[in-house]
Amino acid sequence: MAVLQIGDGGPTVRKLQKALLTAGFDPGLVDGEFGAGTEAAVIAFQHSAGLLPDGIAGPRTLRALGLARSDKLPSAIDRFSVQVVAQMFPSTPLSPIRMNLPVVLKGMADAGMPDRIMLLAALATIRAETAGFVPVDEGLSRFNTSPRGRAFDLYDKRADLGNHGAPDGERYKGRGFVQLTGRHNYTVYAERLGEPLVAKPERANEPEVAAALLAVFLKDRELQIKSALLEGDLRTARRAVNGGSHGLDAFSEAWRIGDMLTDDDEA
CATH class of the missing domain: 1.10.101.10 (PGBD-like superfamily/PGBD)
Structure with missing residues (x-):
């Protein structure tokens, strides 16, 4: 049907x-x-x-409603060519897009989200988190490192991240396309993906693992993200992933460009 x-x-x-x-x-x-x-x-x-x-x-x-055998969403992957995505990432060289776009699209499809809206959300998230379209380590900032402290020492005792103290802050800093952060998240998604992320957190920066992490992370928030986007509320959609508005301008610009380039009345 x-x-x-x-x-x-x-x-x-x-x-x-x-x-x-x-x-x-x-x-x-x-x-x-x-x-x-x-x-x-x-x-x-x-x-x-x-x-x-x-x-x-x-x-x-x-x-x-019992009217269809499958609940698989129609795939919009063919709308997201390197040329289209490059326009969503205007300052990014083509080579990392060519290299990493296929693994990102595969990760989203494997997670049951090959539809246009969630593909746009995934790519806009990458633009906000790592504009270079490569999985990266979180950088040092005043929010994660104290003025006279070790790198990421302000994360060491963050109970909300599940960290137990030094050296958890640096060991479980943000990584990947979605910037997975904190011992708790590394533990949860290690189990979800069957990857040894707690023992080897650097694996979160391997492209295939980073793409799978991005997809599963978005899958957990799919209804919240789509509900916000249905209302045109990009701020709430961004908050569903990031927990705040960091990167909102980049997220919004990538979303609007991609939405314009891939919208053909959902045919």
């Missing part, structure tokens, strides 16, 4: 309306016309099912 949205009509819409009614979400007339009543019922069902409340009956909504 194809993606269904307001303005569509026919037998597939009628099936959708019947399924919504059975689930307890009345679309109004079961007439095969996807109008405002059907859209409202879809949104209510999506809220109830923990899905993105966008009013569009895509694979995940249709699967949840």
Whole structure:
């Protein structure tokens, strides 16, 4: 069954309306016309099912209603060529984009997020975290290193990062495309990926591992990110990943350029 949205009509819409009614979400007339009543019922069902409340009956909504066998999202990977991504990263040489874009796209696909919105979110995140399109170590700053202290000493005792004291601050500093930080996160994502990140935290900068970390990290926040982007709220989308607004300008610029270049009415 194809993606269904307001303005569509026919037998597939009628099936959708019947399924919504059975689930307890009345679309109004079961007439095969996807109008405002059907859209409202879809949104209510999506809220109830923990899905993105966008009013569009895509694979995940249709699967949840028992109308589709698969909830895989349509892939938009072919829209993200090196040439397109280079425009999202105007100050970045082409060579790291050519080298690392394939592993980033594969990581997102492997995590079940090959759709345009999450690919844009991933690339905009990379632009905000490491504009060079390579996995990198976190740099020294006044927020992680005291005026007369060792590198990353202000992280050593950060309980919110799960650090136990020196040398945890430097050992579990930010790394990768998404800047994974803190013993707690290294431990959680080591288990998720089956990688020895606690014993070998430098592995987070290997391109394939960094891409997988980025994808799984975004997957954990997918609904929050998409809900913010549905409202055009780039600040909240950035905060969902970073916890603040650091890099917001770069994130926003990359998002807007990529959105313009890859939008073809979601065909």
